Amino acid sequence: MKVSRIMAAWRHWVGKASNARYALFGAALLLSGCSGAPHFSFLDPQGPVANAERWHFYIVLGIMAVLVAAPIFLVMPFVLWRYRYGNKRARYAPKWKFSRLIEIFTWAGPVIIVCILGFFVWRDAHRLDPYKPLPSDQPALQVQVIGYDWKWLFIYPKLGIATIGTLGMPAGRPVSMHLTSATVMQSFFIPSLGSQIYAMGGMVTQLNLEASRPGTFLGENTMYSGKGFHKQKFTAVALAPDDFKAWVKKVRNTGMTLDGDVLKTIAERGTLAQLITDLPPAASHDGSVYLTGVTPTLFRAVVKSTMRGTRVVPGNGSTPAHATTTRPSLTKTRGKP
């Protein structure tokens, strides 16, 4: 009893002090152990991708700090002091302007540094390609992401559910996402899990992430998209496998059926908060919107209708008959389907 009260006080104090810590030590320190609040930085990685990106960041930063910054920050003040105007004892050679040896070093230094760094670029651009499936002994959870103004719709095609505001995922199992936008360009980003990728109308991009352990992570759109842009946040929640199953069941049981009218409401320009006001029955207690009865073809229908400039009618997965000029076979998807 007593111990728990002390712990609570301690946590309270740490929570208060964390603001000051941020200011003092910047990211690295403060990111370590805030309880409760979602993780929001790749320097506090919660999955293999963000973790690899963190190490890549440190390695490149370290190489440059030692090979690029340190020499110049040491040499520059020395040169300035040594050859200051007042110092008449330093050698003054106003015509000295060339030295083959120095020139060779001047070019060779940066060339070598770039060769070293180039190796890491090549290796990690391939290793951390967002399209690359993550190695795992479990099949990846499929999620389809549609960017709207100003919220993200997450579709779980194999589970028949969809959510807005919360992206639930099982911890320790890869998540494979296909992304598109039903509106302007957006960029989908969960910093503490890994890469960001653009979502664009009529096009499909892909992203693979994994949360190593249960937790909550800040998710956002980083591409300016209008006045509700800064409110286009969501919480990614990694749950233990059983908890995830329970969560899916909850969504299925409590969610609102995603029909044409609901989708039309979602497609209107407005934040998640505005959507909840417009669709009270869909709101869950955690401030998210849970939807059910989602057809597996919805995502593709949205991609196509955005491409054709028509309205999508979920359910039959096709666009209305009055679709105007159509350019079939123009699905701009990169890579293997």
Added chain:
Amino acid sequence: MSAIDIIEHPLGRLSLESLPFYKMSQDPTLQNLINGSIAGTAALIAVGGAVIVAGLITYFHGWRTLWSDWLTSTDHKKIGIMYVVIAFVMMARALIEAMLMRAQQAWGLGGGFLSPDHFAELFSTHGTIMIFFMAMPFLTGLINYVMPMQIGARDVSFPTLNSVSLGLTAAGAALIMVSLVLGSFSTGGWFGYPPYTEMAYSPGVGVDYWIWALSLSSLGSTFTGINFAVTIYKERAPGMKLMRMPLFTWTALCAAILMIFAMPPLTVATAQLALDRYLGFHYFTNALGGDPMHFVNLFWMFGHPEVYIIILPAWGVYSEVISTYSGKALFGYRSLVWATMAISVLSFTVWLHHFFTMGQNANINAVFGIASMLIGIPTGVKIYDWIWTMVRGRVRMTTPMVYSIGFILLFVLGGMTGILLANPSIDYQVHNTVFLVAHFHNVAVPGVLFGMLAGYHFWFPKAFGFRLNERWGIFSALCWIIGFMLAFFPLYVLGIMGLPRRSAGYQQAAYVPLEMVAFAGALVIGVALLALVIQLLVSIRDREQNRSPVGDPWDGRSLEWSTASPPPEHNFPVIPEVTNLDAFTVAKECGEAYQEPDEYVDITMPRNSILGPVLGIFGFVLAFALVWRIWWLVILATLATFVTIIVRGFARDLTETVSADDARREHQRLLERVRISPAISRDDERAPVNVGLAKQGPAKVVS
């Protein structure tokens, strides 16, 4: 656009609602009041400023002088000065906007005091102005003023075209200023990605303001690029081989070539966007075959070379400044030239690094990542060579040197974060966050702005005949440096903490302390700008003690320092013969400076022309009418533009002659000044005795 439309809406979309305080008066909520007041104040400042300037000109009977000595002038020096004036005015506006944005984010927990749309207008105008109407006019102005003199020319190759370029740039700047008063500006950022900037998502006039301001400016810059390149190729004095050109001229050449090739993609992209918006085309729409990615590619095919268009001339300034104030030849001249050229070529091969996150495959991203890093090689060479230039020199810590040292140290950090961003796998994390904002300010502020300000201090006495106050200069430079560090280093951390750029607000309390530091930095930068204004006023007040009419206050190395300050319109009494790099230094050492030539000849100079200001005005009217869709005015302005150009085609007497006698008298006045003036050593550089005649021979040795 039918005839009925024109009759029914003679003012197009223009109405009372276009005024900034309209919304506030109709719906006086607190936020509307705050935003309306800020916008209204800005509009009042713009209008009031214009009225006050006009009033002052009238009071001092300056209209005739302004028109015939300045606006219609084809003198590259006057055009250069006018460009720099535009740059300073626009910088003041964009800086105030920056401070407002920092304030918004400092109090942004949960929302801030500005409406999101107002905030978006601020970041859009700030970026657009800083690139197109601050950096570009500033460097164009400096090159205009200095480059022809450095190569021993009397003017640029196409003086009237030069004036037209200025007119178009001024028209673009004016259009952005008008957007303060009528309607609102784009909210799509300085790069205006569609489909957000398409009619479907941005139906207002904002994007149209952005399109036409950019079109005017990019047209002017294309002409400028052609003009500068031709000038450097064709107008060099005898003996001024390419490898004898001062480094600033080299960077001007590279920037000019980049302008010629990089501006058209922008003009095309904005024209296509305009077709989408005005005539329902589908270049960049989501639907019906449009593809916004095309815009992104076109924009950055311009956008990345543009980075080097603005940065290379600044590096040229640093080369001149560091060598001059170290009292020493530039180290590794050949390397620096090759490095500059290498950067220019490479700058066209890296545009994709602006969108690693668009879903290209890993090979493409890796190739462009490595290509981006390659630019680090010549850049590193330049940094090293500048440091080697100081080695075995006698470094004088003048204002331009403070900027240069600040630049070298800060730019190393900016370059490092650039290398970080060139790694696609790191870019996936920090792209579109304020880390990116911190990075490009870290290269653009020390890299470009400090260079421009160093050049302003360096060449000011050449242009106006007196030196700028050093105390205020150094104070301002230090404020710039410290303010910059306070304002932008926190953004690196905030970016790593996941704060997206362009956020009008946020929910993370952890961001607040660093945002506060950044806001304090913005205030310090505000002080720096204020110090620049005070410096100018103090320097004008004290100009009699700081006069350097002989023209060489810094013991300069290139030909512009061989003329009087301010130089005569024809620059040189006779075109100099060049035998070496550092032409003027060599002449001074051999005792060949300030010599009377064997004979004077008549000099042919371009006459004033009203073409530049007139096309500028018509361009402005056309753009304004297009923005507001006032179709009859569009037709009129288009006709007027064509008629003007055709009429100009019939103009005769495009030149006037400076007689040999006048040239002689002018030159003899300088020679007489040289004879009676004391030659000063560098010890007395800041003293009133420095009238611009440098003492030669080894510096005084004090043991």
